Amino acid sequence: MQSYQEIGNKIIWLEEVDSTNNYAKKLIENGEEEGTMVLARKQTRGRGREDRNWISPEGGLYLSLILKPPFPVKELSMMTLLTAVVVLEAIEKLTGFRCQVKWPNDLLLEGRKVCGVLTESKVVGEAIEYVVVGVGVNVNNNMEELSTNLQYPATSLQEKLGYEVEISMVLREIILSFNKNYKLTLREGWSVILKKWKENLYPVGEIHRQNYLSMGNQEGELA
Ligand code: BTN
Numbered sequence: 001m002q003s004y005q006e007i008g009n010k011i012i013w014l015e016e017v018d019s020t021n022n023y024a025k026k027l028i029e030n031g032e033e034e035g036t037m038v039l040a041r042k043q044t045r046g047r048g049r050e051d052r053n054w055i056s057p058e059g060g061l062y063l064s065l066i067l068k069p070p071f072p073v074k075e076l077s078m079m080t081l082l083t084a085v086v087v088l089e090a091i092e093k094l095t096g097f098r099c100q101v102k103w104p105n106d107l108l109l110e111g112r113k114v115c116g117v118l119t120e121s122k123v124v125g126e127a128i129e130y131v132v133v134g135v136g137v138n139v140n141n142n143m144e145e146l147s148t149n150l151q152y153p154a155t156s157l158q159e160k161l162g163y164e165v166e167i168s169m170v171l172r173e174i175i176l177s178f179n180k181n182y183k184l185t186l187r188e189g190w191s192v193i194l195k196k197w198k199e200n201l202y203p204v205g206e207i208h209r210q211n212y213l214s215m216g217n218q219e220g221e222l223a
Contacts, residue, residue, distance in 0.1 A: 004186055005035035007065055008175035012038045018045040020064035021120055021134040027066065028122075028130050034068040039171070046136065049118055059140040059156075061167050065133045065178070070186070073123050076131070078190050080105045080119045083133050085196045086181050087115050090173035091137075095161060100202035108202055112155035114138050135174070140164050 017023050020038040022045075027036065040063075043056035056062050069079065084105040091107070091114070092098050099107040099114060107115035118134040138146060138156035146154040157165045185193055 004183065005033060006179050007035050007037055007067075007182075008179065010036045012036065014038065014040040016040060016042050016044060019043055019047050019134075020062050021047060021118060021132050024064040024066050024132045024134075025120065028132070032066055034066055036066045037175075038064045038066075047118060047134075048116055048136075054116060054118075054136050055145055056136065057142065057145050059142060061135070061137040061139050061170050061174075063135050063171070063174070065135075067131045067133060069128055069131055071128060073126055073128055075190065076119075076121055076123070076128060077104070078193065079121075079131050079133060080117055081197045082181060082185060082190075082193050083117045083119065083135060083178075085193050085200075086177045087117070087135060087137065087174060088196075088200055089181070090170065090177040091115070091157070093177070094165070094169055094173045095157060097160060098200065101197060101200050102202040109155050109160055111202075112153045114155050114157065114160075137170060137174075139167050139170055 014020070014023065017038075017040045020040050020043065024036070024038045027038070040056075042058045043054070043062050046054035046056035046062060048054040067079070071078070081104065084101045084107060087107055088099045088101065097109055099109050102108050105117040106113050115135065115137045119131060120134070121131040122129040138154060140158040141156045143154070143156065143159060146156065157170070181193060
């Protein structure tokens with residue numbers, strides 16, 4: 001198995017930052033190693049996919065992981081799927097609720113968005129130099145603030161459970177789940193992650209089916 005620096009051993013805690021992904025990328029430029037996690041109580045310019053904002057007041061979980069995966073470039077998109085599975089399992093372990101994955105990596109609880117993943121990377125030639133995996137989870141967020149965040153209706157763990165959730169507990173489960181699933185992937189390839197991801201897909205008809213099939217083709221030998 002490839003060696004891997006477990007995440008969670010080095011966590012940089014920030015009161016406030018523009019974006020944990022931006023901060024992580026600056027760290028990498030200064031030589032930061034794999035495994036470091038950047039965590040912020042709030043973000044002033046949190047970023048989502050497709051240039052959207054990720055409104056990030058206190059109450060949510062905002063983190064970025066620095067990874068230097070040994071995979072070929074064509075498997076880069078699998079890191080996003082892996083992260084969706086990681087957070088899905090973490091939330092289920094903590095709350096008993098099983099999320100669904102809406103293509104490619106939104107996590108929905110009963111059709112409402114509870115988590116988003118933003119994966120950014122640098123590729124040099126045929127090699128992945130780094131991947132920054134950014135995760136935002138709606139934990140105890142104010143629901144009015146969340147409604148401006150997204151193109152889908154949002155929910156939070158607090159709204160679903162009816163009580164406030166310790167953000168550190170969510171963080172702990174994500175770290176455990178990440179290390180477990182990432183090590184499994186390094187040992188056995190992507191098939192287990194792909195299976196878990198497909199088993200928990202949110203059914204959104206033809207578009208989803210097409211994307212799903214193209215993922216099968218892209219990762220043909222793995223699926
Ligand atoms: C999306 O659903 O569009 C992805 C949202 C990703 C948000 C997280 S919060 C931590 C990290 N830092 C950012 O600026 N974005 C990601």
